Amino acid sequence: MPHSPDHARSLAEAHRALRTSLPAGQVHVSGPGYADGVALWNGAVRHRPAIVLTCTSTDDVVLGIRTAREFGLPLSVRGRGHDHAGRALADGGLTLDLRPVNDVRVDPAARTAEVGGGASANDLLAAAGEHGLVAATGTIGTVGVAGLTLGGGYGPLAGRAGLAADNLLAAEVVTADGTVVRTDARREPDLLWALRGGGGNFGVVTSMTVRLHAVPAVVTGLVLYPWQQARSVLERVHAIQQDSTDDLTIQVGAIAAPDGSPALLVLPTWAGDVATGEAPSGPVRTLARLGGPLLAELAAAPYAATIATRDAMFPDGRHVTLRTRSVPALLEDVVDVIERFGGRLPTPLSGLTLHHFHGAATRISPADTAFALREPHLMAEIIGIHQPEESGEHVRSWADAASAALAEHAFPGGYANLLGPDAIDQIPHVHGDNLPRLRRIKAAVDPDGVFSATPLPMA
Template sequence: MPHTPGDARSLADAHRALRTAVPDRQVHSSGPGYADGVALWNGAVNHRPALVLTCTTTDDVVLGVRTAREFGLPLSVRSRGHDWAGRALADGGLTLDVRPLSGVRVDPATRTAEVGGGASANHLLAAAGEHGFVGATGTIGTVGVAGLTLGGGYGPLAGRIGLAADNLLAAEVVTADGSVVRTDARHDPDLLWALRGGGGNFGVVTSMTVRLHAVPAVVTGLVLYPWHQAGQVLARVREAQHEAPDDLTIQTGVIAAPDGSPALLVLPTWSGDVVTGEDPSGPVMALTRLGDPLLAQLDTVPHATALAGRDAMFPDGRHVTIRTRSVPALDEAVADVVERFGGRLPTPQSGISLHHFHGAAARVAAADTAFSLRRPHLMAEILGIGEDTGGWADAASAALAEHAFPGGYANLLGPDATDQIPHVHGDNLPRLRRVKAAVDPDGVFAATPLPMS
C-alpha cells in the first residue's frame, strides 16, 4: 500500500527510537550530516526526508526498515545518488544512506567480488584491477554498482560480458519485514531473478556477489565529428554497429563541441586483444575515418582509468531531466530525430547518447532475467541539463517513440513516463509481480517503475 509522510508525533517517536539504537552521528534531521545525505547528482530534486539514517552495517539497515514500518514512514534507500528522478529520498519519511557499505572483496580464485550496496563503479574496478580483473559497470565511475545492476546495467563491455545484471550471482537483501535474506541460484532463486533487472523494488541490497572478467586494458576514447557531417557519420556508425564483434561496443550521440556548437560523438570501447584494437586497419581505428574528425583521441588504458576519466563530465548539483527510448537500430528515421534535436541542444551541457546493446547481452534469453529486452538495440538517453530543458527532452522522446520498442530502460524512466512504464518488463511482469507480492506485499520499496495492477 502507498505510504504517506509521517505525522509529527510518529516522526519524533521514530527519531527517538533510532537515536536510542545507534550513535547520534548516524541519525540526521538537520545540519551538515543531513545536507550531505540529501545531496544528489541531480540538483533539481527537492524531495526532503524527515530523517536520514547513515547505515554502516546490515544491522543498521534492518533497524531502519523496521523503524519505518513501526512508525508508518515512507522509506527509501540512498546509495551514490545518481537516480535523476530523486527516488533515493523519501519525501517526509526515512532515507537509509548506505554509502558507508562500500567495501569490495575480490576472490581471484573464483573470479568474483563481494560488493557493498554503497559501492561505486570506481570502488569495484579499483579492487578488481589489483588482480587483473574488471566488473560490469556503466559508463561513469561514480555511479553505484547496486542501483545500476538492479535496473539492468548497460555498459561499454556489455557486448563481451553482458549487462551488470547478467553478472549478479548472489545478494544479501534486507526485506520489507526486516529479515536478512541471502539469495543465489540455489537459495530463493526467484528473488535473484527479480534482482537481475527488476530494480530495487524487493528490499535493500546490502551486498552482492558479482562475476569478474580478465580484461587487462581497453582501447577507448572519443571521436568528434563536425555537425555538418552528422548524417554521413550516423549512417556509417549504423554499419559499424551492425558488424561489430562482441569485443567492440560503439556508443554514439550528440554533445557540444568546445565552441558550443553541436558535434557528433563516437565513443568506442574495445575489450579484446589490444593489438587488434590498436591496428590502424582494425574495426576500432576505422571509427576515426567515418568523416573528417574535429578530434580523435583513442588510447589503451585500464577500464578503471577510462571510467574515472569521464566523471568530470557529469558533476553533481546541476539540474537534470532525462528521457529514454529503446530503438531497434540507428536507421534513417532514428538518425533524423538525432539530427533534428541534436542540432538544437537547449544548453551546452545537454546531449543525446545512444548506448549500444549487442553481443553477449543480446544472447541471454528474455525470460532468464527480469530485464527482458534482449534483442540488439540502442538505448537512447536524452539529457536535458540546466533549467527549462524538459520541453526539449520531452519533444525528442516523443519523436523517437514511433520508432521505439514499447517500454524503456527502468533506471532512466521517471514516474511520469506512463506510456512506457507498463511495458518495461514485457512478458516478465507477471512473475515480477508474484515475487513482489511474496517479499513486499505492502509496497514498502518503490525504486524503479514496477506496475502492480
C-alpha cells in the same frame, strides 16, 4: 506540505528510537550530515526526508526498516544518489544512506567480487583492476553498483560481458519485514531473478556477488565529428554495428564541441586483443576515419581509469531532465530524429546519447532475467542539463519533444533505471512478458509496497 500531528509524533518517536540504538552521528534531521545525505546528482530534486540514517552495516539497515515500519514512515534507500527522479529520498520519511557500506572483496581465482550496497563503480573497478580484472559497469564511475545492476546496467562492456544485471550471482537482501535473506542460484532463486533487472523494489541489497572478467586493458577514447557530418558518420556506424564483434561496443551521441557547437560523439570500447585494437587499420581506429574528425583521441588504458576520467563530465548539483527510448538501430528515421534534436541542444551541458546493446547481452533469454528486452538495440539517453540558476523550461521541452519523436520508432517500454514515474506510456511495457512473475515476487516479499525504486506497475 505541512505534516499532520500524528505524522509529526511518529517522526519524533522514530527519531528517539533510532538515537537510543545508534550513535548520534548516524541519525540526521538537520546539519551537515543531513545536508550531505540529501545532496543528489540531480540538484533539481526537492524531496526531503525527515530523517537520514547513515548505515554502516546490515544491522543498521534492519533497524532502519523496522523503525520505518513500526512508525508508519515512508522509506527509501540512497546509494550513490544518481537516480534523476530523486527516488533515493523519502519525502517526509526515513532515508537509509548506504554509502558507507562500500567495501569490495575480490576473489581473483573465482573471478568474483563481493560488493557492498553503497559501493560505486569506481570502488569496484579499482579493486578488480588490482588483479587485471574488470566488471560490467556503466559509463560513469560515481554511479552506484547496486542501483545500476538492479535496473539492468548498460555499459561499455555490454558486447563482451553483458549487462551488469547479467553478472549478478548472489545478493544479501533485507526484506520489508527486516529479514536478512541470501539469494543465489540455489537459495531464493526467484528473488535473484527479480533483482536482475527488476530494480530495487524487493528489499535493500546490502551486498552482492558479481562476476568479473579478464580484460587487462581496453582501447577506447573519443572521436568528435562536425555536426554537418553527423548523418553520413551515423550511417557508417550503423553498418559497423551490424557486424560488430562482441569485443567492440560503440556509443554515439550528440554533445557540445569545445566551442559550444553541436558535434557527433563516437565513443568505442574495445575489450579484445590490445594490439588489434590499436592497429591503424583495426576496428577501433577505423572509427576515426568515417569523416573529417574535429578530434580523435584513442588509446589503450586500464578500464578502471577510462571510467573514472569521465566523472568530471557529470558533477553533482546541476538540474537534470532525463528521458529514454530504446530503438532497434541507427535506421534512417532514427537518424532523422538524432540529426534534428542533436543539432539544437538546449544547453552546452545537454546531450543525446545512444548506448549499444549487442553481443553477449543479446544471448540471454528474455525469460532468464527480469530484464526483458534482449533484441539488439540502442538505448537512447536524452539528457537535458542546466545550471541551478537557469530556467529549465526549454530544456524540458526539448527532452520531451525528442522523446516523443523517437517513440514511434522505438520498442514499447524503455530502460527502467532512466524512466521517471511520469513516463506513463512506457512503464506498463518495461518488463514485457516478465511483469506477471515480477508482480508475484513483489507480492510475496513486499506485500505492503514498502520499496519503490524503479517503475513496477502492480495493477
